[in-house]
Structures are given as C-alpha cells and as structure tokens.
Amino acid sequence: MKLQIILIFSVYLVLNSVLTQTIDSNLVNNNVERTIDLTSQLAKVSIKITLKNSGTQPIKNFLLYENPKEKGILAYIIAKDTSKQTLQIDVQGKQRRIHLQNPLLSGKTTIVNVEYVLAKSLEPYPAKITQRERQLVRFITTQHFYSPYATTEDKTTFKLSSRNIESYTKVKPVSQNDQLLTYGPNKNVEPLSEVDVLVHFENNSPFLTVTNLVRTIEVSHWGNIAIEEHIDLLHTGAQLKGSFSRYEYQRDSNSGLASIKSFKTILPASASDAYYRDNNGNISTSHMKIKRDAVELDLRPRFPLFGGWKTQYTLGYNVPSYEYLFHSGDEYLLKMRLIDHIFDDMLVDRVTTTIILPEGSTNLNLKTPYPVKRHPDTLHYTYLDMKGRPVVSFSKEFLVENHIQDFELSYNFPRLLMLQEPLLVFGALYILFLVIIVYVRLDFSITKEKKE
Incomplete structure (x- = not known):
C-alpha cells in the first residue's frame, strides 16, 4: 500500500514538473487583438498576438489554451507569422503548442496571427420561433484572451450580423458602434482570466x-x-x-x-x-x-x-x-x-x-x-x-x-x-456477327422441299 502511494505521488510530481516547465513565465502577451466574427452560423475568431520574451533564454514555442467558455466544435485552426508562413501546431489535449519559425530571443517581440473556426457555438435563443418572429442567438466567451501567460494589454471586438442587440454583458470598458461591440482595451490581465461575456443578438443568416x-x-x-x-x-x-x-x-x-x-x-x-x-x-x-x-x-x-x-x-x-x-x-x-x-x-x-x-x-x-x-x-x-x-x-x-x-x-x-475495352467490344461484335453468319447458313427444317 505504501509503495502504491509513493508511486502515485512520484507520478504527480513528474506531471506537475512537466506542466510547470511547459508554461514559461518569461513569455508575455505584450498586446492581443481578438476579433470574433458572428455574422454567420460560424464563429470565426482571429487573434493577433504580440509575444515578448522577458527572460534570458530563447523561446522556440508557446502554448495556446482552448477557451473553456466557448462552447462548440473546433473545426479549423491555423497560425501564421508576419511573413505569412504557416506555423506547426501540436495538439496536447485542450492545449496546442505553436512552434515559432525562428527562436524568440531575449527582449525581442514577434507577432503571431491565430485563426480558428467554431461550429455549433451560436445557440438559438429562444430555441423555437413562429413564422413571423426573427431569430435570436447568443454567444458566450471570456472578456479577455484566455492564455496561460500574463497579458499586458488586450482588446476583443465582436462583429455582429445585426445592430439589433437584445443584451450583452456590460463589463467596462465596453462600447458599441453599429454592428461592432468592443471590450477593452484592458491593462495587465492575469493568466487564465475567466470573466464571462455573453452577447444576445439578432442573426437571420442561413443556419x-x-x-x-x-x-x-x-x-x-x-x-x-x-x-x-x-x-x-x-x-x-x-x-x-x-x-x-x-x-x-x-x-x-x-x-x-x-x-x-x-x-x-x-x-x-x-x-x-x-x-x-x-x-x-x-x-x-x-x-x-x-x-x-x-x-x-x-x-x-x-x-x-x-x-x-x-x-x-x-x-x-x-x-x-x-x-x-x-x-x-x-x-x-x-x-x-x-x-x-x-x-x-x-x-x-x-x-x-x-x-x-x-x-x-x-x-x-x-x-x-x-x-x-x-x-x-x-x-x-x-x-x-x-x-x-x-x-x-x-x-x-x-x-x-x-x-x-x-x-x-x-x-x-x-x-x-486502355486497349482492353475496345478489344472486348470488338471481340463481342465479332462473335455476334459470326453467330449470325452461322445461324443463317444452317438448315433447321425437318423435311426438305423437292426440287422441280
């Protein structure tokens, strides 16, 4: 029994050490601009991340966490650097490790653009409407960019399909301009911040x-x-x-x-x-x-x-x-x-x-x-x-x-x-004509007519 407890504890320590090593505290989200396009049945998220290495060692990759509030199916994700080069993404459960094209040196910054598409994340609310009613949907996410790293400044902008907004979470600073709803800019955001934001609006796009x-x-x-x-x-x-x-x-x-x-x-x-x-x-x-x-x-x-x-x-x-x-x-x-x-x-x-x-x-x-x-x-x-x-x-x-x-x-x-089919057709026709020739030449009568 004691041996089992020691083994479990050692495994826990190993996993905990691996987890702490994967999250580099020297990496900082210097600036994050997040745009969430909700003009269709899909939620298209575009994130511009400015990473800064505040440590002394080069950084070759960073972690991207799945937002726990964004309910839906991740249908597609891609990451690119400023030169439009596609970056390698390794999936690790609900985490994704993005490898940089070149190591990020100490004191330097780099920009990474991440785009992903969420399917079935817009919930019709109410779920049933009459023939004359308009369709309302709601979308839930976090106010800040969900990241294991500290964020110096971030901003989130929603692109809505209509200016008719039933309600939205009023967390300051927030502003509305026609079909745009903007949260931020926010300063000094803690890692893994989970302040909920809900947007309830009209969306008559084809679902x-x-x-x-x-x-x-x-x-x-x-x-x-x-x-x-x-x-x-x-x-x-x-x-x-x-x-x-x-x-x-x-x-x-x-x-x-x-x-x-x-x-x-x-x-x-x-x-x-x-x-x-x-x-x-x-x-x-x-x-x-x-x-x-x-x-x-x-x-x-x-x-x-x-x-x-x-x-x-x-x-x-x-x-x-x-x-x-x-x-x-x-x-x-x-x-x-x-x-x-x-x-x-x-x-x-x-x-x-x-x-x-x-x-x-x-x-x-x-x-x-x-x-x-x-x-x-x-x-x-x-x-x-x-x-x-x-x-x-x-x-x-x-x-x-x-x-x-x-x-x-x-x-x-x-x-x-390629000659197989023409030869098969030719052979079939040849056999057919041969059978016809033989058939017309055969005499199948029982009695023969007398010649005059």
Missing part, C-alpha cells in the same frame, strides 16, 4: 448544415471525370413553432426571415452536364450561371427550409480529366479538391469521398492536406470490367470552407490496358 455528404469521383482515362454528390441538408437554427402558412410566406416579406429559399453552389469553371435532382426527380427551379473562373448554381429546394426542416438532393457534373489528371509513362497523379464549395459559410458534419479508378490501377498512394479516416480499398464493377475497378475511400468530420483544399492520389496504370 444550414450538411449532415452527410457522399462524394463520388469516377476517373476515366478517356478524357472525363464524373463527380456526383449526395447531400443531406438540415436547418439547425431556431425551430419553427406552430404551423406553416404558404400564403403568409408569399404575401409578407418579413415572414420567415430565418428560412432558406435558395443557396449558391460553386462548381469548377470547366464543369458541364450538371444535374440537380431529389427523390422525386429533377428539380427545375434552379439556375446555372457560367462565369470566367467558376460555374455558379442557384439551387432552390422544392420547399423553403425552416428550423428543424431537412431535405436531400443529388448534384452531379463532369470535368475534363486533363485539368486534374497528370501522368508520366505509367505513373498517374490525380489532384482534385477534397470538398467543393456547397454554400457560403458552409458546415459539413461528415463527408465520405469515394474515388473510382480505372481497372488495372495499382500502387495506390493517397496524400491529404489534413488528417482523414482512410477506409479499406474495395472494387467497383461496371460494364466491360473483368477484375473490377479499385476504389479508394476516406471520410472526415466537421468541415468548413477552409477545408476546400486539394488531395493527391498517385497510382500506376499500364497504358496498354
């Missing part, structure tokens, strides 16, 4: 969430790549209370302010043969606008979406393979977006991407811009296939617009195999 997205990419070496997406949509804003009146919705422009009538999807500029349908068939209430650098689709569901309502649809199109598929001899490289722009300020709970390669592809190697869950490779059978086409699939949860980045899939494919 539209893709609950599930299945994206299929079928690659052909005959010059085409077919893309099809099966999308499940859910309005995650304040739920509709009471019945829905179509007459009032069409008559009054203030009816259903938080509802979603349509949204814009951006496709690649070379996209063609686009189709948009649901379980009932093709949806004709959509428009396609071809621009210089993109194809813009104005998608309109069969019915407006209110809080708690959902729908699903299928979107497909073709793109030429020469823009995304590169090869040198028998080595091929497919470089495409892991996810495309579905609508502004989008939030995708889960995406599953499936890539169907030509039959005979081997040595598959997938590189993604961020960690994903790779699923076991399978085979897909279609016409003129003998062994099946290799299928690479992977999934990712909680994606936003910042995740619109390219993946790379390399594989080997003998170019002689």
Whole structure:
C-alpha cells in the first residue's frame, strides 16, 4: 500500500514538473487583438498576438489554451507569422503548442496571427420561433484572451450580423458602434482570466448544415471525370413553432426571415452536364450561371427550409480529366479538391469521398492536406470490367470552407490496358456477327422441299 502511494505521488510530481516547465513565465502577451466574427452560423475568431520574451533564454514555442467558455466544435485552426508562413501546431489535449519559425530571443517581440473556426457555438435563443418572429442567438466567451501567460494589454471586438442587440454583458470598458461591440482595451490581465461575456443578438443568416455528404469521383482515362454528390441538408437554427402558412410566406416579406429559399453552389469553371435532382426527380427551379473562373448554381429546394426542416438532393457534373489528371509513362497523379464549395459559410458534419479508378490501377498512394479516416480499398464493377475497378475511400468530420483544399492520389496504370475495352467490344461484335453468319447458313427444317 505504501509503495502504491509513493508511486502515485512520484507520478504527480513528474506531471506537475512537466506542466510547470511547459508554461514559461518569461513569455508575455505584450498586446492581443481578438476579433470574433458572428455574422454567420460560424464563429470565426482571429487573434493577433504580440509575444515578448522577458527572460534570458530563447523561446522556440508557446502554448495556446482552448477557451473553456466557448462552447462548440473546433473545426479549423491555423497560425501564421508576419511573413505569412504557416506555423506547426501540436495538439496536447485542450492545449496546442505553436512552434515559432525562428527562436524568440531575449527582449525581442514577434507577432503571431491565430485563426480558428467554431461550429455549433451560436445557440438559438429562444430555441423555437413562429413564422413571423426573427431569430435570436447568443454567444458566450471570456472578456479577455484566455492564455496561460500574463497579458499586458488586450482588446476583443465582436462583429455582429445585426445592430439589433437584445443584451450583452456590460463589463467596462465596453462600447458599441453599429454592428461592432468592443471590450477593452484592458491593462495587465492575469493568466487564465475567466470573466464571462455573453452577447444576445439578432442573426437571420442561413443556419444550414450538411449532415452527410457522399462524394463520388469516377476517373476515366478517356478524357472525363464524373463527380456526383449526395447531400443531406438540415436547418439547425431556431425551430419553427406552430404551423406553416404558404400564403403568409408569399404575401409578407418579413415572414420567415430565418428560412432558406435558395443557396449558391460553386462548381469548377470547366464543369458541364450538371444535374440537380431529389427523390422525386429533377428539380427545375434552379439556375446555372457560367462565369470566367467558376460555374455558379442557384439551387432552390422544392420547399423553403425552416428550423428543424431537412431535405436531400443529388448534384452531379463532369470535368475534363486533363485539368486534374497528370501522368508520366505509367505513373498517374490525380489532384482534385477534397470538398467543393456547397454554400457560403458552409458546415459539413461528415463527408465520405469515394474515388473510382480505372481497372488495372495499382500502387495506390493517397496524400491529404489534413488528417482523414482512410477506409479499406474495395472494387467497383461496371460494364466491360473483368477484375473490377479499385476504389479508394476516406471520410472526415466537421468541415468548413477552409477545408476546400486539394488531395493527391498517385497510382500506376499500364497504358496498354486502355486497349482492353475496345478489344472486348470488338471481340463481342465479332462473335455476334459470326453467330449470325452461322445461324443463317444452317438448315433447321425437318423435311426438305423437292426440287422441280
């Protein structure tokens, strides 16, 4: 028993010493400017941190703590220095260690810009509204930048979607200017300060969430790549209370302010043969606008979406393979977006991407811009296939617009195999004609006619 107590105490001392070593008291947040953008369904936080080394030893990294008051899902985070170089971030539980590009010398300062996106952090309040009511949301955070280091001066600015603010925490100094709400500047803030700040305001932005997205990419070496997406949509804003009146919705422009009538999807500029349908068939209430650098689709569901309502649809199109598929001899490289722009300020709970390669592809190697869950490779059978086409699939949860980045899939494919399908077609036609020739020359009559 005594041995167990000694072991537990020693482990505690080791962990405590490691923790105290990771927090360098010589590092000071000389100035912090925090901007929280709440104009959409996402909370986009941008922090400009001026770090100062008040010690004698160089500092190579610093800790960034997760704010305990910001309830939501951290969908994306990035840190850059003044030269726009992306800094390495190591995750350690609710802490993130950011490595500086160059060690911060004694008495020197450096600026680090941190940006992160919180999903599902804006709470509709009240949770249910009628068709004519406006949507109100609230957001909770801390007045000061939550950091394990002392802060000399900081300021927090909220960008709101409307100047109609129901209430906000009145902690001095605070000021409001149109749609901006500013706390600070504050002097000499203690580490890990937790002064709560709540903002309750009007936000009628589309609270539209893709609950599930299945994206299929079928690659052909005959010059085409077919893309099809099966999308499940859910309005995650304040739920509709009471019945829905179509007459009032069409008559009054203030009816259903938080509802979603349509949204814009951006496709690649070379996209063609686009189709948009649901379980009932093709949806004709959509428009396609071809621009210089993109194809813009104005998608309109069969019915407006209110809080708690959902729908699903299928979107497909073709793109030429020469823009995304590169090869040198028998080595091929497919470089495409892991996810495309579905609508502004989008939030995708889960995406599953499936890539169907030509039959005979081997040595598959997938590189993604961020960690994903790779699923076991399978085979897909279609016409003129003998062994099946290799299928690479992977999934990712909680994606936003910042995740619109390219993946790379390399594989080997003998170019002689491109003759397989034409030869199969030629062989099938040859056998068919041969059977017809033999058939017309055979005599299947029971008795023979007498010649005159």
